[in-house]
Amino acid sequence: MISRHRVSRRTMLRAGAGLAAAASFAAPAILHAETKTLKITTWGGKWGDIMKATVLPGFEKEHGCTVSADQAFPYVPKLQVSPRNDPLYDVLHTNSNEQWLAVVDGLVMDKITAKEVPNVADVYPYAVSDKIVGVSIFTSAIGLGYRTDKGITPPKSWKDLADPKLAGARGGYLIPVNSLGQCHLMMLGKVYGKGLQDLDAAYKALEQLKPIKLVDFTGQMEKMLLSAEVVEGVIHDSGVYRYEGANRQPVDFCSPSEGVMALEQVLNVTPGSKVKELAFAYIDYMLRPDVQKLLAEGVWYSPANKKVKLEEKYDAKLLTTPQKVATLIQPDWKWYNARKDDIDARVTKILKG
Amino acid sequence: MSVALNKRPFDLGKAAYLGLNLLLLAFLLVPIAIILVFALNPTPYISFPPVGITLHWFDKFFETGDFMRSLWLSLWIAACVLVLSVVIGGACALALARGHLPGQAFLTAFFMSPLMLPAILTGLALFQSYLLAGIGRPVWGLIMAHTLIAVPYVLRTTLAVLHNFDRRIEEAASVLGASPARVFFEVTLPLIQPGVFAGGVFAFIVSFDQFPVSLFLVVPKGETLPVVLFNYMKFDLDGAIAAASMVSILLALAVVLTLEKLIGLKAYVKL
Numbered sequence: 001m002i003s004r005h006r007v008s009r010r011t012m013l014r015a016g017a018g019l020a021a022a023a024s025f026a027a028p029a030i031l032h033a034e035t036k037t038l039k040i041t042t043w044g045g046k047w048g049d050i051m052k053a054t055v056l057p058g059f060e061k062e063h064g065c066t067v068s069a070d071q072a073f074p075y076v077p078k079l080q081v082s083p084r085n086d087p088l089y090d091v092l093h094t095n096s097n098e099q100w101l102a103v104v105d106g107l108v109m110d111k112i113t114a115k116e117v118p119n120v121a122d123v124y125p126y127a128v129s130d131k132i133v134g135v136s137i138f139t140s141a142i143g144l145g146y147r148t149d150k151g152i153t154p155p156k157s158w159k160d161l162a163d164p165k166l167a168g169a170r171g172g173y174l175i176p177v178n179s180l181g182q183c184h185l186m187m188l189g190k191v192y193g194k195g196l197q198d199l200d201a202a203y204k205a206l207e208q209l210k211p212i213k214l215v216d217f218t219g220q221m222e223k224m225l226l227s228a229e230v231v232e233g234v235i236h237d238s239g240v241y242r243y244e245g246a247n248r249q250p251v252d253f254c255s256p257s258e259g260v261m262a263l264e265q266v267l268n269v270t271p272g273s274k275v276k277e278l279a280f281a282y283i284d285y286m287l288r289p290d291v292q293k294l295l296a297e298g299v300w301y302s303p304a305n306k307k308v309k310l311e312e313k314y315d316a317k318l319l320t321t322p323q324k325v326a327t328l329i330q331p332d333w334k335w336y337n338a339r340k341d342d343i344d345a346r347v348t349k350i351l352k353g
Numbered sequence: 354m355s356v357a358l359n360k361r362p363f364d365l366g367k368a369a370y371l372g373l374n375l376l377l378l379a380f381l382l383v384p385i386a387i388i389l390v391f392a393l394n395p396t397p398y399i400s401f402p403p404v405g406i407t408l409h410w411f412d413k414f415f416e417t418g419d420f421m422r423s424l425w426l427s428l429w430i431a432a433c434v435l436v437l438s439v440v441i442g443g444a445c446a447l448a449l450a451r452g453h454l455p456g457q458a459f460l461t462a463f464f465m466s467p468l469m470l471p472a473i474l475t476g477l478a479l480f481q482s483y484l485l486a487g488i489g490r491p492v493w494g495l496i497m498a499h500t501l502i503a504v505p506y507v508l509r510t511t512l513a514v515l516h517n518f519d520r521r522i523e524e525a526a527s528v529l530g531a532s533p534a535r536v537f538f539e540v541t542l543p544l545i546q547p548g549v550f551a552g553g554v555f556a557f558i559v560s561f562d563q564f565p566v567s568l569f570l571v572v573p574k575g576e577t578l579p580v581v582l583f584n585y586m587k588f589d590l591d592g593a594i595a596a597a598s599m600v601s602i603l604l605a606l607a608v609v610l611t612l613e614k615l616i617g618l619k620a621y622v623k624l
Contacts, residue, residue, distance in 0.1 A: 045588025070573045072580050073587070078569060081481045088484075217587045223398035 036065045038278050040091040041075045045219070046242070050298045059285050065278055079107050079270070090273040091282055092134075096264045097179045099133040100333040108134060108268040116269075116280045119287035119305060124325050126262065127304040131330035134268025137286050138301035139328065140236035141253075141260035141319060142183050145221070147231045149250035158191045158256045161209065161232060168211045171224055171233025175351075176344040177216055183261035184234045185347065186331050191258050196331060199343065206350050214351065225251050236263045238300035241317055253317075255327060262328040265301065385602065392595035410592030411600075420597060422574070423581040427561050428604070430492070430577065434499040434560035439553040441500065442507025443545070449508075450515040461512075465505045472502060472565035480569035495570045495577075499560040506559060507552030514548030554612055558605050 042051050048071055056067045070078075070089065076098050082088035084106070092099070092108055102108045111128070112135040114121040120128060120135055127136040144155045155161065161170055173181030185206065186196040193201020213230055215221050222239045224230040226249055237260075240253040267286060269279040285291060292303040296310055302319035303310070310320060319325050336343070387399075392410050394403040414420050445464055449457060467475060479498050483490060522544070526536045564579040571580050582597055 043588065044584045047588070068573045071584050072568065072571050072573075072576055073584065074568075077477070078480070081477065081569075082484050217590070219586065219588050219590045223590045227396070227398040227400050 036275050036278055037068055038065055038091065038275055038282055039068045039087075039089045040070070040282065041089055041093045042069045042071060043093070044071045045299075047295070047299050050295060054294065055286075055291060058291075059282060062285070063278060063281060065275075067282075076102050076107070080105060083272070085272045086274065087270040087272045089270055090275055090279040092268050092270060094266060095179050096132060096136070096262075096266050096330075097182065097333045097337065099266045099268055100337050102268070103133040104334075104337070106271065108270055112268065112280075112283060117284045117287065119284050122307050123287065123304040124306055124322070126325060126328055126330060127264075129330060131332060132264065132266060134266045135283060135287070135304070136262075136264035136266050137283070137292070137304050138265040138296065139304065139319065140238045140263040140265075140301055141255055141328065142180055142187075142234065142236050142263050143256055143260045144254045145225050145233055145235035145240045145251055146254060147225065147228055147250055148252050150228060150231045152231055154252065155232060155254045156257055158187055158258055160256075161234070162205070163232075166232050168213070169229075169231040170209060171213045171215065171221055171230035171235075172209065173221070173234065174214050174216055175347040176340075178218075180218060180221075180234055180236065180261075180263065181214075182336060182343075183263070183331055185343070186336065187258070187261055187329070190329075196329070197335060199339075199346075203346060203350060206347060210351070212351070237302075237317070241300040244300075244313070259327050259329045262330045264330075388595045388598045388602075392592055392599050394592060397591040410596040413591075413593045414596040414600065417593070419576075419581055419585075420578070420593070423576050423578040424597075424600070426492075426575065427578040430496055430499060431557045431561040433496045434503050435553050435557040437496070437500045438503040438507045438556040439549055442504040442552055442556070443511050443549045445504065446508050446511035446515060446545075446549075447541075450512060450518075461508075464508050467501050468505045472563075473568070475502065476566035476569040479566070483570070490570050490572045490575075492575065495567060498566050498570055499563055500556075502563065502566060503556035503559050506555035507549060510548040510552035510555070511545055512548075514545045518544060550612055554609055557608055561601070561605060 042048060048069075051069065056069060059065075060067055075089070075092060075094055078088050079092065079102060087107070092102060094102075099108060103110060110133060112120060113128075117135065123135065126132070126139065144158070144161060146152060146155055148154075152163075152165065153160075172184060175181035175185055185199075185202050188205040189198035189202035190196045192198075192205040213224065213233075215224060218235060218239050221230065221233055221235050222243075225233060225235070225240070226243070235253070237253045237255075240251050243249040243251060267283045269276060269283070273279050287305050289303075289305055289308045292305045292308045293310060295301060296303045296308065296318065297314050300314070300318065302325075306322075308320070309315075310318065314320075319328065390401065390403050391399050393406050393408075394400060395405045395407040395409065396403075448454065449461055449464075454460060476498065479494070479501075480490070483494050488494060523536050523540050526540045527533075531539065562579060563577070564583065567577045567580050568583075571577055576584070578597065578601065582594055586594055
């Protein structure tokens with residue numbers, strides 16, 4: 001009886017082979033189950049198109065993972081609501097002002113260093129300065145966009161926006177909701193007062209800009225310039241340069257003599273991320289020269305990596321040398337965010353009339 | 354004499370009434386006309402007068418994968434919400450009108466409360482609840498959220514019908530031997546149908562156009578059309594947005610006309 005149920009060597013071998021075969025059949029499913037997902041935020045528009053078509057598939061292939069890219073705003077409130085130990089995003093991509101909002105609540109890391117992300121060693125100093133939370137992977141220059149066919153003198157200074165001839169044809173932003181508008185306000189403090197934090201001077205100068213056409217998004221400002229509804233307005237360089245070449249439109253960009261404000265594209269990792277290594281690898285990938293070149297030339301953003309070599313026409317206009325980068329002025333968003341409610345109330349009152 | 358009698362004197366009040374109606378109509382339709390002009394204008398920005406006519410923006414809309422995926426998702430969700438809100442809202446209305454429930458006024462206010470809260474807060478609260486419950490952001494969660502917002506519309510229109518309902522018709526059917534189920538399906542339901550389906554049309558449109566609640570509940574590659582349009586607008590404000598708006602308006606119109614044809618919503622105007 002016992003001998004009938006004894007497992008023979010042959011049976012063992014058969015069973016082993018069967019298990020091995022089953023394991024090999026099941027392997028794809030197991031691998032699939034182990035495939036990590038990196039949850040990120042990203043922009044839409046041309047940036048989003050390049051990310052979806054080339055950048056993200058490349059990263060997925062290299063790291064054997066999937067990337068879930070959220071393009072639906074608002075990112076920071078969603079992150080605030082999600083559990084800290086299982087955040088909605090692993091990598092948060094926003095402009096600098098929102099990163100500062102997030103870091104105050106402990107939603108993102110303070111700094112990203114070359115220890116975690118090796119390519120950080122090659123970025124311009126502004127990308128990891130004390131004005132940055134996380135690391136800036138690109139920047140744009142906020143200056144003045146203007147029509148070249150409307151007989152206006154090309155601007156040279158921020159003060160040129162106050163030219164009475166531009167009454168009703170100058171453009172700005174709804175300051176409470178747009179970081180370019182917030183940068184412009186701080187710049188008014190620098191140009192007309194004692195510095196970026198001279199709000200009294202900024203409010204006074206803002207009053208002088210009325211009547212001014214206000215928009216929510218930079219995309220709207222681009223269209224206002226293209227339609228000549230606005231003849232001169234605050235905008236970032238990429239919002240004008242992208243109409244180069246086949247899209248050539250009668251618009252140009254001016255970097256005012258007082259300096260340009262930095263509009264940084266910042267990446268950061270959430271402390272509770274369960275795939276932190278993958279998150280760092282993603283930031284490293286985004287800082288890699290080939291990826292930087294692809295995106296910089298696709299959307300006219302200035303790359304943060306010093307080693308990136310752009311084509312001549314991009315190199316001529318974007319901030320690709322230490323000298324050009326030195327013209328960037330980085331706002332103190334921690335200072336601004338701390339008094340944002342008061343500023344919002346004041347500018348709304350000024351611009352309401 | 355007869356000619357003099359037939360000649361109507363100028364009625365200032367009636368003319369003012371007509372003028373006011375025309376103004377209101379213009380107020381409602383002019384924005385749609387502007388969107389149409391933007392959708393057909395070749396320039397990638399709003400310009401007036403238009404410089405030509407093109408269907409390029411419609412082509413772009415129909416050829417863009419994100420737009421198409423979100424359009425079908427929005428239609429699918431709106432269809433589910435229509436069915437769910439009609440069933441739930443209709444049942445609630447019957448219970449409130451006929452059930453002799455204690456605290457009827459409170460219950461009515463409770464069911465109507467989703468309309469009183471800012472939808473963005475409802476969206477945020479549901480988003481947090483889903484995350485705390487560990488269910489993430491599934492499509493059915495979005496459908497439930499839209500249903501929550503849509504039920505009050507069905508409830509209100511059905512309650513309006515039920516308030517004018519002559520219950521003697523049901524009693525007559527019962528006296529003649531009809532079972533309660535037969536009375537419901539052959540007497541009650543056909544009579545309250547216009548109110549229920551008018552609410553259903555509202556539910557469909559409210560869901561299809563829903564933005565604030567969806568904003569927090571959509572997932573990557575699972576965004577509804579209003580959310581996709583909002584995000585698109587931040588970066589590419591061109592005629593594709595206007596084309597999408599026109600398609601949305603035409604789809605909503607098609608749904609209303611189809612329901613009108615199938616169910617006869619005209620009856621609702623008698624309420």
